[in-house]
Amino acid sequence: MSSEDPRTIRWSNWAGNEQVAPQRLHVARSVEDAQAVVASAAGEGLKVRVAGSGHSHYRLVPTDDVLLDMSALGGVVGMEQGHAHGGVATLRASTTIAALGRPLRELGLAFHNQGDIDRQSIAGAIATGTHGTGLNLQSLSAMVVGLRLINASGELIRINASSNPELLDVARLNLGALGVVTEVEMSLVNAYRLSDSVSIESYGDLRPTIAERAEQHRHFEFFWYPQHDKAMIKTIDDTDGDPVYPTGEEGSRVGWSHEVLPSHRPHLHTEMEYSVPLDESLACLDALRDLLHRDFPTLLWPVEYRTLASDDVWLSTAYQRPTATISVHQGIDLPADQLFAACENVFRDFDGRPHWGKVHGLGKDELAAVHPRWSDWWQLRNQFDPHGTFLNERLSGWAGL
Numbered sequence: 001m002s003s004e005d006p007r008t009i010r011w012s013n014w015a016g017n018e019q020v021a022p023q024r025l026h027v028a029r030s031v032e033d034a035q036a037v038v039a040s041a042a043g044e045g046l047k048v049r050v051a052g053s054g055h056s057h058y059r060l061v062p063t064d065d066v067l068l069d070m071s072a073l074g075g076v077v078g079m080e081q082g083h084a085h086g087g088v089a090t091l092r093a094s095t096t097i098a099a100l101g102r103p104l105r106e107l108g109l110a111f112h113n114q115g116d117i118d119r120q121s122i123a124g125a126i127a128t129g130t131h132g133t134g135l136n137l138q139s140l141s142a143m144v145v146g147l148r149l150i151n152a153s154g155e156l157i158r159i160n161a162s163s164n165p166e167l168l169d170v171a172r173l174n175l176g177a178l179g180v181v182t183e184v185e186m187s188l189v190n191a192y193r194l195s196d197s198v199s200i201e202s203y204g205d206l207r208p209t210i211a212e213r214a215e216q217h218r219h220f221e222f223f224w225y226p227q228h229d230k231a232m233i234k235t236i237d238d239t240d241g242d243p244v245y246p247t248g249e250e251g252s253r254v255g256w257s258h259e260v261l262p263s264h265r266p267h268l269h270t271e272m273e274y275s276v277p278l279d280e281s282l283a284c285l286d287a288l289r290d291l292l293h294r295d296f297p298t299l300l301w302p303v304e305y306r307t308l309a310s311d312d313v314w315l316s317t318a319y320q321r322p323t324a325t326i327s328v329h330q331g332i333d334l335p336a337d338q339l340f341a342a343c344e345n346v347f348r349d350f351d352g353r354p355h356w357g358k359v360h361g362l363g364k365d366e367l368a369a370v371h372p373r374w375s376d377w378w379q380l381r382n383q384f385d386p387h388g389t390f391l392n393e394r395l396s397g398w399a400g401l
């Protein structure tokens with residue numbers, strides 16, 4: 001957008017570094033309303049993107065054409081009864097994970113895992129393969145068993161094992177590129193309680209214990225601070241203890257999973273995250289540590305290490321491989337380009353796959369090289385939306401339409 005552009009910025013992401021002034025920003029008041037907007041935009045040859053909670057660092061949401069805000073349409077639609085270990089709930093796609101915690105708990109259900117924060121919409125989270133930490137815990141996308149979405153004709157269609165089943169592999173992690181998701185059916189577990197603990201250790205003490213600790217705890221992660229070579233280690237485990245209110249600081253919480261898993265992230269930052277094979281993750285960390293100590297010795301922000309179970313979601317960063325995710329952060333007012341470019345070289349040496357919602361510099365060929373189902377995914381997506389109505393500029397470059 002030039003400084004003379006008469007339009008004003010009408011959307012920005014959480015960190016404020018991705019902004020756009022679309023021709024139309026439409027806040028949908030009903031699914032029928034959104035269907036009409038999509039049909040009319042597609043008829044005019046305009047692109048349509050949906051904004052979730054804006055927590056992606058990558059330029060996924062922005063479009064110059066039509067931006068849909070579905071955030072007024074939230075809540076739990078219903079659940080299937082009769083599952084011994086949890087159940088399948090139908091959730092309005094734009095509901096935030098935070099807003100789902102309590103209603104699901106009242107139904108006796110919970111997400112098997114969540115990310116570091118709970119501000120994301122469920123549609124946004126599954127669009128990018130959002131995950132938490134846990135050796136045996138998959139991403140939220142892997143829990144999707146069905147969706148409803150608006151296609152480019154404005155029709156509402158269902159995708160699950162019996163309706164349009166061929167699209168399920170594309171839809172579970174969809175980059176917002178298949179249509180406007182209105183409902184998500186997710187496999188959930190019985191509600192459970194957790195307690196967390198936090199400690200600080202030198203990296204030298206932590207390093208030899210990482211694999212063992214990841215095995216010992218339901219959730220294990222750490223934030224390593226390169227300048228001080230120390231790590232904040234966080235573990236979370238099942239408990240039978242009664243929830244303690246008011247909920248305390250991180251490291252002293254006992255409560256339901258949705259009360260203990262999320263953290264606060266008040267400081268605006270940008271972030272690069274790569275998934276690397278679990279059994280090479282410590283070597284990758286060592287290489288990253290050498291790089292940061294040598295070339296970025298004043299970096300204040302931490303490197304985060306988490307684990308993620310293998311899955312069969314086509315564009316998942318954990319597709320058919322046990323995974324560790326490693327993230328590099330930088331304050332939003334500080335220079336990040338050189339830092340991220342140098343870290344990306346290290347991640348790529350370890351066959352890394354970038355998080356879809358975080359900063360990366362890979363193009364189509366490089367992404368195809370690390371995602372075995374890349375061309376299958378695009379072939380089905382392009383058949384479903386041949387005019388690219390649901391692609392923004394960045395995604396159009398990958399589509400090959």
Ligand SMILES: Cc1cc2nc3c(=O)[nH]c(=O)nc-3n(C[C@H](O)[C@H](O)[C@H](O)COP(=O)(O)OP(=O)(O)OC[C@H]3O[C@@H](n4cnc5c(N)ncnc54)[C@H](O)[C@@H]3O)c2cc1C
Binds near residue numbers: 054056094124129182
């Ligand atoms: C502070 C912070 C902490 C984070 N922690 C984690 C973490 O622990 N683990 C992790 O994996 N990631 C994490 N992320 C990344 C974040 O989870 C993802 O970027 C996620 O996609 C954000 O969800 P959102 O609702 O904000 O979606 P947005 O960023 O708004 O959108 C993401 C994508 O979803 C699409 N979309 C949204 N709604 C719809 C819809 N209804 N229909 C179709 N497409 C839709 C958008 O078009 C876009 O393509 C974090 C990000 C931040 C800023």
